Amino acid sequence: MKVEGIHYRSIWPIGTRAVGIIDQTRLPYAFATLELASCAAVVDAIRAMKLRGAPLIGVAGAYGMALAMNEDPGDANLARAQAALAAARPTAVNLRWALDRMQVLLARTPRNERARAAWREAACIADEDVEINRALGAHGAKLLAGVHARTGRTVEVLTHCNAGWMATVDYGTALSAIYQAHDAGVPLHVWVDETRPRNQGLLTAWELAAHGVPYTLVADNAGGHLMQRGRVDLVLVGADRVTAAGDVCNKIGTYLKALAARDNGVAFYAAVPSPTIDWTVRDAFAEIPIEERDGDELRFVAGRTDAGEGTRVRIADAAVPVANPAFDVTPAQLVTGIITERGIAAPRELAALFPDLRAAA
Numbered sequence: 001m002k003v004e005g006i007h008y009r010s011i012w013p014i015g016t017r018a019v020g021i022i023d024q025t026r027l028p029y030a031f032a033t034l035e036l037a038s039c040a041a042v043v044d045a046i047r048a049m050k051l052r053g054a055p056l057i058g059v060a061g062a063y064g065m066a067l068a069m070n071e072d073p074g075d076a077n078l079a080r081a082q083a084a085l086a087a088a089r090p091t092a093v094n095l096r097w098a099l100d101r102m103q104v105l106l107a108r109t110p111r112n113e114r115a116r117a118a119w120r121e122a123a124c125i126a127d128e129d130v131e132i133n134r135a136l137g138a139h140g141a142k143l144l145a146g147v148h149a150r151t152g153r154t155v156e157v158l159t160h161c162n163a164g165w166m167a168t169v170d171y172g173t174a175l176s177a178i179y180q181a182h183d184a185g186v187p188l189h190v191w192v193d194e195t196r197p198r199n200q201g202l203l204t205a206w207e208l209a210a211h212g213v214p215y216t217l218v219a220d221n222a223g224g225h226l227m228q229r230g231r232v233d234l235v236l237v238g239a240d241r242v243t244a245a246g247d248v249c250n251k252i253g254t255y256l257k258a259l260a261a262r263d264n265g266v267a268f269y270a271a272v273p274s275p276t277i278d279w280t281v282r283d284a285f286a287e288i289p290i291e292e293r294d295g296d297e298l299r300f301v302a303g304r305t306d307a308g309e310g311t312r313v314r315i316a317d318a319a320v321p322v323a324n325p326a327f328d329v330t331p332a333q334l335v336t337g338i339i340t341e342r343g344i345a346a347p348r349e350l351a352a353l354f355p356d357l358r359a360a361a
Helices: 040-048 055-073 073-085 094-105 111-151 175-182 201-211 220-228 256-261 347-353 357-359
Strands: 011-014 016-021 032-036 155-159 188-193 216-220 234-235 241-243 249-253 267-271 300-304 310-313 328-330 337-340 342-346
Touching: 016 055, 032 040, 040 055, 040 073, 055 073, 055 094, 055 111, 073 094, 094 111, 094 300, 111 155, 111 175, 111 249, 111 267, 111 337, 111 342, 155 175, 155 220, 155 337, 175 188, 175 201, 175 234, 175 267, 188 201, 188 220, 201 216, 216 220, 220 256, 234 249, 234 256, 249 256, 256 267, 256 328, 342 347, 347 357
Parallel strands: 155 188, 155 234, 188 216, 234 267, 267 337
Antiparallel strands: 011 016, 016 032, 241 249, 249 328, 300 310, 337 342
16 A cells, blocks of 8 residues: 555565564554564564554564564574464464464474574565455455445445554455455445544544545444444454354454444445454354453543644543453354455355365364
């Protein structure tokens, strides 16, 4: 994707000494990049959400392993790096998937060749992510074009969190479909949830504005009202983990959108690259770890002053008890379809699209 005419991926190698990332905590008020020169720096960036989005976290984990092999290619450091990276954000299964892939490769690679092999494999994972999300978006764009053909009017989409290009290496998941449909001439308008408390909806708004897609920012709790008034054709979200049965784990608040969609006869879709599917989970509610984040994310609101300076405002005292679960699970029965790089499937038919991956798990 382009920022002020310059093409960016969300993460890129700087030789074999560091990786560059877009600092998502500075957006939408300032566009800034960072260099991460160690595995520990990648762990910190993931924890602090300087980079976020399940696919991007997975690729960052792979590059983190490459940086660790620069530091010490021994077996003990390989295990330490994998454990540290895996603990950085436990809900997004892409991270575990990428780390397992790197570990299998590096464990059978001679130590003096591990760093070179790690950088090469991390780059392959990044390139694969781009192609997967391009293909996924093409299927989603056809879906949106079909809605327009059926209704003859602008397609109204409600999204939650940020599933755009900066949540992946490029293209995005849910927004990949929106970008490709828009570029193909499908008239679209996107209702963008704020997505408290981290306000990832502001990232979505920033991306859509840069791409020229019409959008409107709304409070998280406005979605049900919009659906009741017939102003939403479909809900389209990304995911951090999806089970073989089609249960969708995504940013907190997604479940409420699915409930409102079901009550109002609105289709609910999740755009999911295959590395986000966890074929091993049988009970989503018991087995998927739900990250509980720092309570200060609720006690403070970030923004900027009228003078354009970044600031943080306290809205709750430090003594106020806070619960801050970062994700929820939308059960498969509330999901209309799952958009993948191999096509769109009803939740219970997801495994039919990926018999090879299902068997391997």
